[in-house]
Amino acid sequence: MDSKIDILKFSTMVKSKRGNNGLRLIAKEIGKISASTLSRIEQGSLPDLNSFMQICNWLEVSPDEFQVRSNLSSSNKEQIVAHLRAEKILSKETTSALIEMINLAYDSKK
Secondary structure, eight states: EEEEOHHHHHHHHHHHHHTTOOOHHHHHEEEEEEEHHHHHHHTTTTOOHHHHHHHHHHHHHOOGGEESSSSOOOOOOOOOOOHHHHHSSOOHHHHHHHHHHHHHHHHHHO
């Protein structure tokens, strides 16, 4: 089974956690990552493995959070819910409400 990294999700989470902080400040906070590497990641480039692992640690998420399997065993609903749970900008209440709406929408189609 092939797997790859969801770079859009990864870059979105990096941008979200960085917020209005400068790239240099965050690069220093992460450690052994350059500001230019962070910039490339935010623009959609995949980092090297060491950088990826360090950033996952900084994001406080498992690297598995960004794994995409080529044989899509999960439904669209599960993927949408996973993206909503990874969203850092929305409040937990808003995220929960949206997940509930998604569940209702998909469950009504059964």
